[in-house]
Structures are given as structure tokens and as C-alpha cells.
Amino acid sequence: MAGKSKSTFFENVWKVCAKLPKGKVTTYKELAHAMNSRAYRAVGQAMHNNPHYPRVPCHRVVASDGTLGGFAHPVKEKIARLKKDGIEVKNGRIVDFEKRLHKFK
DNA sequence: TATTTGACCAAGA
DNA sequence: ATCTTGGCCAAAT
Numbered sequence: 458m459a460g461k462s463k464s465t466f467f468e469n470v471w472k473v474c475a476k477l478p479k480g481k482v483t484t485y486k487e488l489a490h491a492m493n494s495r496a497y498r499a500v501g502q503a504m505h506n507n508p509h510y511p512r513v514p515c516h517r518v519v520a521s522d523g524t525l526g527g528f529a530h531p532v533k534e535k536i537a538r539l540k541k542d543g544i545e546v547k548n549g550r551i552v553d554f555e556k557r558l559h560k561f562k
Numbered sequence: 563t564a565t566t567t568g569a570c571c572a573a574g575a
Numbered sequence: 576a577t578c579t580t581g582g583c584c585a586a587a588t
Contacts, residue, residue, distance in 0.1 A: 466585060485570055489584090499585040501569040506586090520570070527569025535569090566588075574580080 466496065470503035471513045473561060480543050481559035482517045482551055485526065491561035505529050517542065523554035 464472070473491050477483050485497040485504075504515040505527070516538040520526040525546065528535040536546045545552040 489570090494584080496570095496584040498568065498570045498583065502567090502584095502586065503569095505569050515569080518569080522571085525569090529569070532569095564588105567586085568584105571583085572581095575578085 466492075466494075466499060467503040467506065470500050471507065471509055474504075474513045474515065474518065475509070476561065477514055477517055477559055479514075480557075482519050482539075482544060482554075482557045483559045483561070484519055484521045486521050487558075487560055488518065501527065514542075517544070519551055519554075523551045524549055525551075 469492050470488055473488055474483075485500040488500045489495055489497040500518075504518055507513050507515040507529075516528065516535045518526065525532060525535060539546055539551075544557060551557055
């Protein structure tokens, strides 16, 4: 085997997040879960440092209760991008959150 | 190596 | 339903 390609936690997060279909959202917790981890806080850090937009759609990652969570830019932009993806936000919450929520695997 | 910092979460009050 | 608290984990300092 040639060089061992050890991937960091962040890189794994980005890799999984890149699989999120357009028109859907996921949560920090779900991303962690998909990696068999409970580091949902660290997932937030990975999104904050996401160097791969738009390949990694970090704006479609929200909090477990359907609220928006954070964003590296004004939250206003996150809302705008979601709307562009066909996802509605009202009063700081994802509309029809449960229907929009994507679970990996 | 130890401490601090978050785009979090679940359970209490 | 909203607000507070403690716990959680990886990265950065």
C-alpha cells in the first residue's frame, strides 16, 4: 500500500456533507452520527472552517431542533442560500423540518 | 502537555 | 413554549 492517506476529522465531515442532496437539510448531530461519532460540536467547527463551498453545502446544515444554527457570515445569507435551494425558513426555523431532514444511511 | 473555544445537544426549571 | 445549565468532542492557542 502506498502512502497512508490519513484523513482528519474535519475532512471526513466535509466528505460526508458533500453527499447531502440539494433540497434537503441535515444537522450537525446527523453528520457526526454518519461518522460514528458524537462530536457534533466539532462538526460545527468544520462547517465554520469549510474551505470547499459550494461543493460542501454548509448552509444546509442546521440544528437538531430545526432552528438555523450558525453561519460564518450574516445568518441572513444562510437563509438566502437555503431559499435558493428551495428550502423555506420562517421565524428562524426550517419549514417542514422533518420532511426536509436528510439522514445519512 | 494543558487550557480554552465553539455554526451543538438534551434535560431541567 | 422559552431560558438556563452541564456535558460533549476535536482544534486551536
